[in-house]
Amino acid sequence: MALKQIEGSHGVAEAVALCRPEVICAYPISPQTHIVEGLGEMVKAGDLRAEFINVESEFAAMSVAIGASAAGARTYTATASQGLLFMVEAVYNASGLGLPIVMTVANRAIGAPINIWNDHSDTMSQRDCGWLQLFAETNQEALDLHIQAFKIAEELSLPVMVCMDGFILTHAYERLDVPDQERVDNFLPPFEPRQVLDPVAPLSIGAMVGPEAYTEVRYLAHLKQRRALDLIPRVAAEFKAMFGRDAGGLIRPYRLEGARTAVVALGSVLGTIKDTVDQLRDAGHAIGVLGITSFRPFPLEAVRYALRDVERVIVVEKCFAVGVGGILAINLRLALDGTGQPVRTLVAGLGGRAITMGSLARAFERAMADQLEAMTFLDLDEALVERVLERERLVRRSGPAAEAILREVGTVAAKIA
């Protein structure tokens, strides 16, 4: 083990290399690029024996990953945002075929309007695609989750997405504990595929399935994901026994003892939330946090049990379902079905907007006084939106909305946050 002060992306590249992938294929897109660049350098320098395949698009990246995994190779790729959307058809095929590919998604907003900054719109758009989705809270956890992800994927024969906040984690320099090769080898045995394309024993993968069996195939996929709810904590426990630290698992409670209000979230914003909750606890508020590590499968029972004593739940989420509301919140309501515990959605950090302790604390205080609406957009400039709407009422050809809002906002170079 070695402590290093390195960029999150390079930490993930080192972790993936320690897992001895045999095929790496990816197409560059911010904020994921540094990860596969790092792996590419290792392959070129001869430090990592893997086939690094340059492809012409994300659709090709996932297609190559499918072929490589079906041929029995431990396969890795990474993407973000539009890149994930571009590969969607193949993403569904990877899970439908039961191929244990591991993919990092460096979470980023999706367009239009084009935006390169962080939120969770990309992976949330794929929440129902059949892949497991694990969210990292810190760069250390991102590193650790990749090592666990290969084990979970290969055990289940299902693909796993490791979701880490783009820029906020991928581009942050932090202290990272990089495990040694021997321990990773002990933790993660060589890939023993459940299905493999082999000229010696020919078979076909990807048969057309009609109404007579489609339901059963799909149900099996659901069953396997629900079974992952047992496997994920087991792998996290094995990881702790081997490496001595907590990483992964289904959920992570923080100061929930005696809490009347719980804040639920995914990813790196949990750090800022925990600092905010510490401050509110010091001020006498009974508030705690529940971090969700495994979003798919969603740990309905574990969440329900962890929140059994709280009176209300605030879900902080970095994306939302347009026309409905919070996505994580919908999952929370399912977990809390029948309990009567109100769930409030706080949409924050869209397209990279800074999530500050100050704004969170004000929203949490309102929620604790039962004054927070069912769905609230943190730091939304309502007057600005009203001005744009007013213009649309007055002028038929009011022009593109994003450009109108940008004109209203004016120059941003003078602002820090």
Place this chain on the structure above:
Amino acid sequence: MFQVRIHGRGGQGVVTGAEMLSIAAFLEGKHAQAFPSFGSERTGAPVVAFCRIDTKEIRLREPIMAPDAIIIQDPTLLHQVDVFQGLKADGYVLINSAKSFTDLGIDEVSVRLRPERQVCVPATEIALKHLGRPLPNAVLLGAFAGLAGEISLPSVVSAIRDKFTGKVAEGNIAAATAACEQVRAQLAACQPVKEPRADQHQEAR
């Protein structure tokens, strides 16, 4: 927690400067978190990078809005960007300039700060002399070691070696060392009032 905000322009190594600062703090056994302002980085555009230093794990991910120190790599930003936003009353300011605070037209900032916590150093000129290129980032970290004492010059030197090799590393180290000495000399000429280091870690959380 000690929080540093670095302002500069795309191409001046602002992000690399924050990263090296975090490496220097790491080498002293501290926790450090460096991150950029995540703009689409273009040469010449205003860029901000941040570095937090603490004795315990850093969980906070918001931008640094109340810095303990501000490093300005390009003085042309002074009247374009609100570079001093949120600076603490006992904070440090380090500006890459051969001019004084008065000549830069920022006396109103200067009077709010302790005299021994503000300094201008001609980092670009020092970089040109020792490195042959106008890259002020590592030079300013050397100057920062001389100004604030939050990190030592040997740690800055090691951080430069971590990021660069060969002639680039040695040139940056020579420039950083020269800048550190120059700042120390300027401060000694001013008034050598140094606060105990524990003071810098006081932070309401």
